[in-house]
Amino acid sequence: MITRRFNYALLAGLVALGLPAISHADEVLVAVAANFTAPMKIIATAFEKATGHQAELSFGSTGKLYTQIRNGAPFDVLLAADDETPAKLVKEGLAVPASRFTYAIGALVLWSAKPGFVDNEGAVLKKGAFAHLALAAPKLAPYGAAAMETLSKIGLMSTLSPKFVQGENIAQAYQFVSTGNAELGFVALSQVYANGKLTSGSVWVVPTDLYHPIRQDAVILTRGKINPAARDLVKFLKSKQAQDVIRSYGYTL
Amino acid sequence: MNFDNPDLAAVWLTVKLAALTTSILIVIGTPIAWWLAHTRSWWKGPAGALVALPIVLPPTVLGFYLLVAMGPDGPVGHFTRFLGLGLLPFTFWGLVVASVFYSLPFVVQPIQNAFEAVNERHAEAAATLRASPLDTFFTIVLPLAKPGYLTATVMGFAHTVGEFGVVLMIGGNIPDKTRVVSVQIYDQVEAMEYGRAHGLAAGMVIFSFLVLLGLYTLNPTGRRK
CATH class of the missing domain: 3.40.190.10 (Periplasmic binding protein-like II)
Structure with a gap:
């Protein structure tokens, strides 16, 4: 009985895999620390409207996102909940050194x-x-x-x-x-x-x-180095429009 | 029992959880399986579907509803507080309740199949010899359904050991209470402690393989159930 159900599950899975992947020319995959979820959703919508790029967001703990990046996760930008993780990624050659900056405290x-x-x-x-x-x-x-x-x-x-x-x-x-x-x-x-x-x-x-100040740094990852949408997103995070959103959630800058 | 080694503590907790869950499921699963095997009621379909739900539902759905239902504002939470038991999330007993739901089909279905395979005529013959229904059940049906019970016990135990998503959502990751092996492995992998994760993960692979090997060797019919 169980085997038959598993077969149906397998079939359903194969159908789902067969669906064509939706792709966009300038798309940026952003790994976002969980505390920044709400403001980032608003910022991403404004970013898409302003630039025409597409931002795909993935949320999780900074440590987990770090592990995923170390293991080849296809992110272009990391918005961490600390400054150590982006620094570590730069040192390991997985992020672009000059792109690192504090987007929120x-x-x-x-x-x-x-x-x-x-x-x-x-x-x-x-x-x-x-x-x-x-x-x-x-x-x-x-x-x-x-x-x-x-x-x-x-x-x-x-x-x-x-x-x-x-x-x-x-x-x-x-x-x-x-x-x-x-x-x-x-x-x-x-x-x-x-x-x-x-x-x-x-x-x-x-x-x-x-407690030590929670300086939240963003960094462009090696994979996003040549992605114009990644560069534009980091630029947008520094804009007044984005900073107003960030402040409205209680962060300092 | 308390262990200084967190990995051993997680293993012991997991074994305790799986053993308790399986025992409870054998007790409550038997009447459910019996009813499902013999009823001609219209309710057989819906009840069977309800029992099988955890096979197809994502653990997140179960975890989410259990968290809300067992919380202070949920119906189960009201009930457990009324009984003076407090709230179930973040407790070992909360995990037991969740695991009973989660592993229910893996115990009920093999027993139900075994009951359905028992020839009615044996029971009828026993009845003509004035055996009471309960007597018939324990002396005729149960021995004939033994392979089903073996499959149910092994699958119930193994499936509870393999539980992860539900525990992650309602457990709160408390050592000796809710930090089971699967959660411990997840934590270690997330923190890139691959060396430690390997020990437990390899142990799980070997355990699961041996369990299934044992089941298929001792109980060839288990394969078809």
């Missing part, structure tokens, strides 16, 4: 979907009246690493680590909190902030002396 926040749950000094962490604290995997996501740094600085690492639930990237950490399965979690300000204000719940904007 991110902020770490402690957020709960429940209004009034997180106070604006983060005292809720000391009280510990919660079962789960969500964060992004520190090995893969710079925001996760910043959360760990913050917790060690305020001396709560060992008391709170049994309550950690790790998302594979910052989007999953956000999802754990937004569904209420984790009472609170460390996410990016950009995920809970739009048009200059908090979108829902309660938040503590973590003071910047508790």
Whole structure:
């Protein structure tokens, strides 16, 4: 019985593979750190309108995108959540050195979907009246690493680590909190902030002396070196139009 | 049991999860398979389709709905909190519940096939000898359905060991609670710790091969199910 079902699945898969691939002349494949998802979607639409190029976006944790690039993923541009990963790619000869620049400086926040749950000094962490604290995997996501740094600085690492639930990237950490399965979690300000204000719940904007600044660098990858759309995208990211979008999500520049 | 080595801890957790899931599935899968094998009800089609759904559904669909349903605002979440059990996501028992759904068809279908293959006349003969239906079931049907149970146990166990997407979505990657082997391998690969990933990944290939080899050697009929 199972074999017959597998045959149908195989058939369906072959049909899907046979569909012609849609291609565009000037298309740029962009690997985007998960925290930058919302602003990048808006920027990409504006970019397509302004230049006629096509931007295809792929989201994930910076660490995961790095691994994919190292293994030959066909990205033209990387928008990372840190400055180390693009620097490392340049050193490894996988990115264009002169193209590297900081497109945004991110902020770490402690957020709960429940209004009034997180106070604006983060005292809720000391009280510990919660079962789960969500964060992004520190090995893969710079925001996760910043959360760990913050917790060690305020001396709560060992008391709170049994309550950690790790998302594979910052989007999953956000999802754990937004569904209420984790009472609170460390996410990016950009995920809970739009048009200059908090979108829902309660938040503590973590003071910047508790973690290293999250300088988010972009870089053109070797594959995108001769792609005019890649060059134009990086130019567009530096435009006032793009920068206004970036700021509206709580990033600094 | 606690292990200092995170890989061994993941292996132990996976074995525990698969063993528990399979035991639960054999118990609840038997009446479902029996009913599906014998009913002439109009509901047979829809119920059979429902049982088979996890074979075709992407694990993300199952993971997404389980996360929402078992969360504080979901129906299952309300129920588990009402029972004083708290919430299921990010817990070992949450994974057990998810795995029971995920591996259901792999246990029910082989048992159902085995029940369907049991000649009705044997059971009828037992009944004429005044065996009670339960007695008939345990002394006649069950022994005849043994190959089906063997396939169900092996497939249920192996499929739970191979579970990944659902665990990733509702597990929260907690050591000793929800960090199973597949998630551990994924983490290691993503972090480019290929050396460590190789150890577990090669182990999985060998384990899966041996399980299937054992199944096909001991139970030649399993191949057709």
